[in-house]
Amino acid sequence: DHHWDVAYLPIDPADLGRSYEAVIRINSQSGKGGVTYLLERDLGLQLPRWLQIDFSRRVQTEAEASSSEVSPEQIRALFERHYLEPAHGYRIGRFQLGRDSQESLRLELQTPTGSLQLSGEGEGVITALVNGWQRQTGMHIDVLDYSEHALSAGTESRAAAYVLLSVDGTRTCGVAIGRDVVSASLQAVINGAAQIEALRQRA
Numbered sequence: 001d002h003h004w005d006v007a008y009l010p011i012d013p014a015d016l017g018r019s020y021e022a023v024i025r026i027n028s029q030s031g032k033g034g035v036t037y038l039l040e041r042d043l044g045l046q047l048p049r050w051l052q053i054d055f056s057r058r059v060q061t062e063a064e065a066s067s068s069e070v071s072p073e074q075i076r077a078l079f080e081r082h083y084l085e086p087a088h089g090y091r092i093g094r095f096q097l098g099r100d101s102q103e104s105l106r107l108e109l110q111t112p113t114g115s116l117q118l119s120g121e122g123e124g125v126i127t128a129l130v131n132g133w134q135r136q137t138g139m140h141i142d143v144l145d146y147s148e149h150a151l152s153a154g155t156e157s158r159a160a161a162y163v164l165l166s167v168d169g170t171r172t173c174g175v176a177i178g179r180d181v182v183s184a185s186l187q188a189v190i191n192g193a194a195q196i197e198a199l200r201q202r203a
Helices: 032-043 049-066 072-084 125-137 181-202
Strands: 091-099 103-111 114-122 141-150 159-167 170-178
Touching: 032 049, 032 072, 049 072, 049 159, 049 170, 072 170, 091 181, 103 125, 114 125, 125 141, 125 181, 141 181, 159 181, 170 181
Parallel strands: none
Antiparallel strands: 091 103, 103 114, 141 159, 159 170
């Protein structure tokens, strides 16, 4: 009949015969940590902080809409749908890089309405792509942040790229996985910019 004064002590799930994975539950009140852990465990992705924040909001919206927990499978599908799938059918094709006083890029871009040829120049491949996209669409793009990493060790490893863009003053995140850093970086920029392009076309 007496209250117990018990300190809050964290425990190792193994002490209860469980694993960390078994006790992770994601709902509308969950923070970034659980979501980030699941994506790194299942897809090998190391999300930068700004992408953790952006995706956590999407997960919270999904959880609020369903009024239930969001499973690891739903989280993976949500991430792939919003970031990894080429936005509205925009996918890079063949591209060619050159180097003189600066980087030059020629790229074939597959779009929902057909193929486009982009060409641009800049200090690096991303800047060259941004230059080419701006020429084609008239959109003003600033690259606010960028990161990339290999998904596994070895020469055959694929790469993941993450880019934070400001497109005509609107922030957007682009993510892609490619056969190498260059192709992943190019597709990540296209995925981010194409989201704003699609919104513009629907307006």
